[in-house]
Amino acid sequence: MTTFDDLLPKVADIFQPHSAEIQRISPVYVNRDLNGRVRLIVAEQWEKDPQARTTLNTITQAMFEQLGAHAFPASQAILFEANIESVKHGGFAAPLADVDGVQVIDRLATEGNWSTISPIATGVPRVVFFSIKGGVGRSTAMAATAWSLAQSGKRVLVLDLDLESPGLSSSLLPSERRPTYGITDWLVEDLVNNGDAVLRDMIATSTLSRDGDIYVVPAHGVNDLAPGFRIP
Known part of the structure; x- marks a missing residue:
């Protein structure tokens, strides 16, 4: 083998x-x-x-x-x-x-060029919290980091890409503040070039914001994903 x-x-x-x-x-x-x-x-x-x-x-x-x-x-x-x-x-x-x-x-899949790594971005800083194993504190660390940056006056956008077990969304957003759509909705709509239609309704502000702002794009929106299935 x-x-x-x-x-x-x-x-x-x-x-x-x-x-x-x-x-x-x-x-x-x-x-x-x-x-x-x-x-x-x-x-x-x-x-x-x-x-x-x-x-x-x-x-x-x-x-x-x-x-x-x-x-x-x-x-x-x-x-x-x-x-x-x-x-x-x-x-x-x-x-x-x-x-x-x-x-x-x-060969690396990056943008339109499949052979090179994308150049380092010079715009808004982006930070990825990643782990192979669940339950190691990734979501907690990200929520704490977002809170700390907001406390220092920064504007922070948090995207929850844990589509199977999205704990970050519930940590930063109470259920009544969850937006209509989430990342899964955008992925589905983008398949038919309709992603822009849901963008405005994907972002909500966290109640943890103080001197700065924490904007959250949850993994799932408040709407049902399918009849009979509801995000808890």
């Missing part, structure tokens, strides 16, 4: 017996997608080169056999690009250990 941590060392082992031919057709990119599956990206000129195709097919078949769920079938595992250098799109490519001519690109 191959896990994510084993992936690149195994790919390097597969490439090494073919190092001479790989240097001839380099650069070769190993594209590891958002699901941890890998495929190769090479220049379009090698698509009709018999020797290069034989080497690439041998490598991708070995990847499929040895990497399990982390590899594509050999018939889908090679992308031929007319402009090979445009593959990086200004992003970071790391060399594959001990294999000259091969680089690894991790």
